[in-house]
Amino acid sequence: MAEPMKIRATLQGDVADVRVLMAHPMETGQRKDAAGKLVPLHFIQTVTAQLNGKTVFTADVSQAVSRNPVFAFKVKGAKVGDKLSITWQDNTGDKRTDEVVIRAGS
């Protein structure tokens, strides 16, 4: 089962700085396991971020994204308390959504 993401969303001025860590193997399909068998392709293909229900950022990516992916992006006009949800979906159809509230930056 997909494990939780770790999302940090802090407001700097009126820009929300969003940084996401995802637990995913991002298998390239070229790696062999201990028994010498190829490990099948298994990678996140799409990422969607919504601020208060409106899509602000999307990513379509390949297996070249590193294992346990990290993404960061910025949204202007966000406010403390706004809801940010992030969803990823991989090539096997597995998906995961996590939601946080935007916090005041330090």
Place this chain on the structure above:
Amino acid sequence: MKLASAGLLAVAAALIASCATPQRDYQPDALAMMKRDFHARGSAGMDRLNQDSVQAACNKYKDEPPQGVADKLQKEQLAAIKWPADGKLLGDWKAGEKIAQNGRGMAWNDKGGDGGSCYNCHQVGPRESSFGTVGPSLYQFAKKRGYGADIQRYAYGKIYNAKAYNLCSQMPRMGHVGALTEQQMKDLTALLMDPASPVNQ
């Protein structure tokens, strides 16, 4: 009174002396603990925790053995080197470069000897920039020292058993422990000694 205070002073002096003297040797404790806690794995048996005469001397004297001890043991190590029966010390430097690059051998998952691990610690050929600095640079080894038979013999011998030349050298004894074959050591010697080797350009 005088006597008593003198006695006290003596006791105090003895106490101070005992504080100042080096603490007891913990090496036996260390070895006993390791022998209890380690286990054999793959090619690495528990016998590898035992010290041979060279290791024992270097451990005992913290890598600085007295001249007499060093001379005696170095002589023994030198005498144990098996020189190639055909008298030829130079193999193929190209094969030598591959052996120098290869850092495998003698660890748990390794079957036996394999590589020489040379680049881990030494600069060797000029084209490899990823080299260690634990040992001296070997670049232009023969160009600087000469291509003569004595230098060839030193190079082969040093690879075979570094401890025959410097008892507590950090360099492994590649031939002595069977990490490299005679042919591999000849190839490495060629890498260092062949005028055509990139090492000597």
Place this chain on the structure above:
Amino acid sequence: MKRALVLGTLAVACAAAAQTPDPTAAEFDKFREIMEQDNPAELFEVKGEDLWKTPRGPKNASLEKCDLGLGPGVVKGAYAQLPRYFADIDRVMDAEARIVHCMITLQGFTQAELAKAPFSSLVRTPEPVSIVTYVAAQSRGMKFASPQNHVKERAAYETGKAIFFYRAGAFDFSCASCHGVDDKRIRTQPLPNFTKPEQAIRAVQGWPGYRMTGGVMHSLQWRLNDCYRQQRFPEPGYASETLSALLTYVTVNANGHVYRGPGIKR
């Protein structure tokens, strides 16, 4: 082959770099810092916290009564004060050894099952690794203060030191062969001198660490195990007293330096 080509093109730049302060290392450090800001180690920290708090094992207990040295259940600051002496088992333990001890005594796991495959692979992160990552994170920003009060703590330091300098094995190596002198490197990897306080911190800083190679989380238990593999020694027991003694030696040498929390490693 590819690697050789790449290295070929780099040779000129790096040959120059070898003499002067190393710009490659500086470049690595700069981006290492960037990567530390968002370190996948945090995913394991979260997992470890969950494992710490959830009742598990044959005894269906959580680890919240585990005494890491500052009293049962106190996690904050505990990692920076380990290894230390524990009267209940009459020995000095490092963080992971203590966690394993708690998993055995509180939760009913066995040493044998925990020691069977104790290191992370691409398909599995052993539970103690995540837990030690969580525990370590709770000492972020604190100074290392591994105590030397108890007689056994002092003995562990001295024994650890003797283990550190003990030369044996197929290649005549000791820990000190690589980590006992200044300014050396293996290939391009700098080798800190752990016998000196200002460099000893590098033995423990960044561990537990998220390793870019393979993308797995590793603890100091793994690091020391891999040192002994490369040292061509037999294998040290997982969570053994030998490793606690070694960790006592290097951590005490690093005492007073600030721990930055779980890190990211090459």
Place this chain on the structure above:
Amino acid sequence: MHQTRRSVIKAGGAAALLAAFGGALLKPGHTLAAWNKGAFEAKNIADAMKSVGVSNAEESKAIEIRAPEIAENGAVVPIDITSNIPGTTSISVFIEKNPFPYTGTFDFSQGAVPYVHLRVKIGESSPVRVVATAAGKHYTTAKEVKVTIGGCGG
């Protein structure tokens, strides 16, 4: 990062919640069908760009790529991309020497700034080419990343 811990731990609940109306939430953005298989499977950058619909991209200094000159480990190469071209709506990344150069496209809307940070695998030293799209026009720049330890061996 610490203040979000609670939200992460509770995420199990959030996931269950989303399972209920997750489909609806996903809809406004991407669906699996939108993922450009042809482009992602292209084996050279020219084919990949064609499949993405990029042509006549104009070289631009207004795109900033921050990436290491020499990557410590090709398995994890951090890249920061900022487009200073007004009206940028998407950024695409191509790693020329990778077996499949097209690495991804990032779309920005509703106030999102044309900036993205990602970490990628780079198999051997390669230019990292970035294409920014603004008002239907394409702009591009590239930065060379040297790799001594490849990132595709696992």
